[in-house]
Amino acid sequence: MTGLRELKKQRTRQALVEAAIGLFEERGYEQVTVAEIAEAAEVSTRTFFLHFQAKEDVLFANADVRVDLGLRAVAERTDGEGPADVVARAMAEMIGNTWESDLSSGLARLRALLAATAPALQARLLQRYVAAQHELTLALRQAYPDELDPIGAAALVGAAVGAVSAATLAALERGDPPAEVRAAMRRAMDLVAGAQLGREPVTR
Amino acid sequence: MTGLRELKKQRTRQALVEAAIGLFEERGYEQVTVAEIAEAAEVSTRTFFLHFQAKEDVLFANADVRVDLGLRAVAERTDGEGPADVVARAMAEMIGNTWESDLSSGLARLRALLAATAPALQARLLQRYVAAQHELTLALRQAYPDELDPIGAAALVGAAVGAVSAATLAALERGDPPAEVRAAMRRAMDLVAGAQLGREPVTR
DNA sequence: ATGTATCGCTACATTTGATGTAGTAATACA
DNA sequence: TGTATTACTACATCAAATGTAGCGATACAT
Numbered sequence: 001m002t003g004l005r006e007l008k009k010q011r012t013r014q015a016l017v018e019a020a021i022g023l024f025e026e027r028g029y030e031q032v033t034v035a036e037i038a039e040a041a042e043v044s045t046r047t048f049f050l051h052f053q054a055k056e057d058v059l060f061a062n063a064d065v066r067v068d069l070g071l072r073a074v075a076e077r078t079d080g081e082g083p084a085d086v087v088a089r090a091m092a093e094m095i096g097n098t099w100e101s102d103l104s105s106g107l108a109r110l111r112a113l114l115a116a117t118a119p120a121l122q123a124r125l126l127q128r129y130v131a132a133q134h135e136l137t138l139a140l141r142q143a144y145p146d147e148l149d150p151i152g153a154a155a156l157v158g159a160a161v162g163a164v165s166a167a168t169l170a171a172l173e174r175g176d177p178p179a180e181v182r183a184a185m186r187r188a189m190d191l192v193a194g195a196q197l198g199r200e201p202v203t204r
Numbered sequence: 205m206t207g208l209r210e211l212k213k214q215r216t217r218q219a220l221v222e223a224a225i226g227l228f229e230e231r232g233y234e235q236v237t238v239a240e241i242a243e244a245a246e247v248s249t250r251t252f253f254l255h256f257q258a259k260e261d262v263l264f265a266n267a268d269v270r271v272d273l274g275l276r277a278v279a280e281r282t283d284g285e286g287p288a289d290v291v292a293r294a295m296a297e298m299i300g301n302t303w304e305s306d307l308s309s310g311l312a313r314l315r316a317l318l319a320a321t322a323p324a325l326q327a328r329l330l331q332r333y334v335a336a337q338h339e340l341t342l343a344l345r346q347a348y349p350d351e352l353d354p355i356g357a358a359a360l361v362g363a364a365v366g367a368v369s370a371a372t373l374a375a376l377e378r379g380d381p382p383a384e385v386r387a388a389m390r391r392a393m394d395l396v397a398g399a400q401l402g403r404e405p406v407t408r
Numbered sequence: 409a410t411g412t413a414t415c416g417c418t419a420c421a422t423t424t425g426a427t428g429t430a431g432t433a434a435t436a437c438a
Numbered sequence: 439t440g441t442a443t444t445a446c447t448a449c450a451t452c453a454a455a456t457g458t459a460g461c462g463a464t465a466c467a468t
Contacts, residue, residue, distance in 0.1 A: 126327065126334065127327055130326070151388045151392070152395075154373070155391065159395060160363070162362040162364075162366015163360070163362045164359075166337065170357075170358035170359075171355055188363070
């Protein structure tokens with residue numbers, strides 16, 4: 001996969017990403033058209049959509065949430081661990097390894113800033129979280145087939161992802177430095193880590 | 205506000221909603237264009253966008269999350285209550301009063317079904333949750349100005365909303381009847397209700 | 409009641425994101 | 439050296455969404 005063709009393909013992709021980020025920084029998200037990004041990257045508009053499914057995606061390129069790490073963490077559960085512990089460990093794994101470079105380069109903050117102002121971006125960001133959430137939920141149910149029902153698993157993972165993502169965005173919007181952002185993530189996670197999980201609906 | 209003009213306006217709005225729901229049920233979300241909805245409602249395409257900001261919104265008409273109830277619940281906190289208790293009460297208030305008619309009419313299920321297949325709908329639904337989440341977070345910080353920092357408040361509300369929405373969607377997708385859906389909501393909420401909230405980042 | 413202002417709606421034009429199609433030139437490969 | 443693949447292009451097309459100007463019904467003040 002390291003042929004000349006692939007090399008050039010990655011170059012145009014990178015050119016599109018950099019052109020887009022530059023223009024977004026300069027003018028904001030909605031004030032930049034795909035045609036302008038393509039022009040700045042010296043490719044046709046059509047080429048943009050060969051590399052990215054939608055305009056939003058160019059900003060999230062190279063920002064893959066490492067869901068695979070979370071999934072592995074779930075799969076590697078030890079016998080003593082409860083569901084909440086495993087979820088906490090999975091989240092910790094993902095927190096520790098995601099956005100490594102983005103946080104320090106400030107790209108994560110640009111994303112948060114733009115997402116706060118452009119609904120389309122916010123929507124795409126949320127969808128990514130939900131997709132990750134869904135995968136984790138499935139993995140968790142596989143790990144605890146007898147102890148967890150679909151509702152409980154969804155609630156547990158939803159709480160974890162909801163807490164961490166909300167705390168992360170709050171920290172980013174506040175302008176916290178990378179270390180603080182990560183601390184916010186861990187704090188949010190610890191909030192959920194101690195949660196009790198009942199299998200049956202609580203009577204009231 | 206009950207003049208003849210307003211009456212007719214609400215009629216065309218309702219006609220658009222019903223036309224849209226009918227077509228969506230029949231063919232799915234993406235297979236229906238706004239032009240077709242407008243035609244079925246016997247109005248111009250332009251009129252559709254005078255009533256709804258976007259195509260997605262016609263499906264969520266009359267499905268307002270009663271955030272105001274949650275906000276009031278937060279504002280009416282008693283002295284003994286901690287943040288987690290107040291959030292739980294606010295969520296309970298919203299759960300008890302939202303989708304009253306929708307859940308029984310099956311509209312909520314149609315929404316969930318369509319949202320599961322149409323990314324645009326899923327995105328809009330998520331945005332609504334986040335908007336509600338944001339309002340609740342602000343209210344919570346006002347209620348506990350000394351005990352809660354932005355991160356903690358965001359994490360707590362994020363966990364609550366994340367858990368409840370995930371559990372709700374899971375129940376809806378599973379085909380649970382309205383009573384079960386509500387039970388799932390409450391169960392998810394109880395998961396978060398007992399959470400401990402530390403003001404400082406946890407050292408590790 | 410009559411004149412005036414408001415407002416919901418329409419038709420038309422335009423922008424923008426996104427997809428389909430066919431062709432070209434460079435790369436890969438036998 | 440010949441063939442297949444494929445990244446890219448130009449062009450056409452569709453659908454969502456917005457701007458604008460005008461029409462007619464409703465609302466309202468005198």
